[in-house]
Amino acid sequence: MKRRVATAGAALCVAAMLAGTVPAAANAAPSAIEELAALNPGTTTTELSRDLAQYAKSKNISVSQATNEVLAEARSSQLSANSAKLSASKDAGLSLNSSSGSGSTVVLGSAARRGDIFISPASTLFVEHGHTGIYYTTSVVVEAPGGDKLSRAVATSTYRVGSGSIKQYISATTTQRESAANLAYGSLRGKEYNFNFAFNRNAYGTKMNCSQLVWAAYLRTTGLDLDGNGGTGVYPYNIRDHSRTVTYQTL
Template identity: 50%
Template structure:
């Protein structure tokens, strides 16, 4: 009897694992292409970890997840080509115009490249003179508005049909994240925790999603990128540089 149980246990352990491995196979070229589009700022292990997380939570295969990530990265690349100028020095590293003041909870967008992707950069006004943003070098930080110099294509934006209290709550939430680390995971940042490592778009997206249930992701993909927030139907441009 014990022998039979042992054999059954072995079968149950072996076959599901084999089936899982087969269903989770991914084309290595796709992984390399993702790394290339991220300007080699992420490793193969990092990409695989994100793919496995997506597969685990969505039920899709790694290859299917890789296809979606590639599509989103290519969309970001195409959107970047439409911008008149691209600041290749990174957020705040090449502009010459000090960004103007705006109301608490409003959003700013600037042309920028992070990890080689020209997908822009977003942050939120904590006050008319103070900004909160997440940067690769520092993580989530609070800076004086006068230290933010932007290039052509930058925008100051507001979320329509939103009260000043709601905007203030979003800004307060973002400010409460100051000190948290930066994350290069744009791939599926919609599904990762809003507390902990986060990139710039994750910070702004979480601020409005958690405080008022507003999803500011323009296309609703696995990842929310700065241009997804910039182009959302309820995000209106007040000033464009």
């Protein structure tokens, strides 16, 4: 996800803005698909309706069932991200009303090995999902930063992330980890950003978001599917919670 730290006040402003996108029935609660779009900022209900119809057909279920399933995953992702943000705030001795939002920012720094990953508390348009990237070398990460920026490689000596960010290694061979790192650098840089996390399990997409990029790097080189819950979308905290990812440092 795009790396933006939201304060509680700003989050309330954006929540009001999102509420304003709901069709005009007086005080009507947002529909499931409108909520799904709000949880995946940058997507449209038209885009998601198309994806939901295709998914429902592939699973031989109703569109309503598909929508409930995909929305449940998006909600779960946000809950995981909010929990990580709250934990980081407490560990940093900050309140959620602090101007630092989820905590002060820190330099990411080096990894223990190539192919390691990081997970950081972060948001897109104040919707918490987290952010992730993969280490190409021990001091360079490949990431999809979001917005109008292309996926890129960036030095970690000056790259800042939120307090509570973690570094993880993948339980795989050195050759497998390095193959994933090489693919990320060689094939997954320079891609436009994919705002649709709800349906991002495309390892060869022309657009990539952060968790899609990390997931694709490992899937394409090792066959290892780092989507911890196997849903239609792979979110950053799905990767954190996979049985093959192991946390070795918390910032």
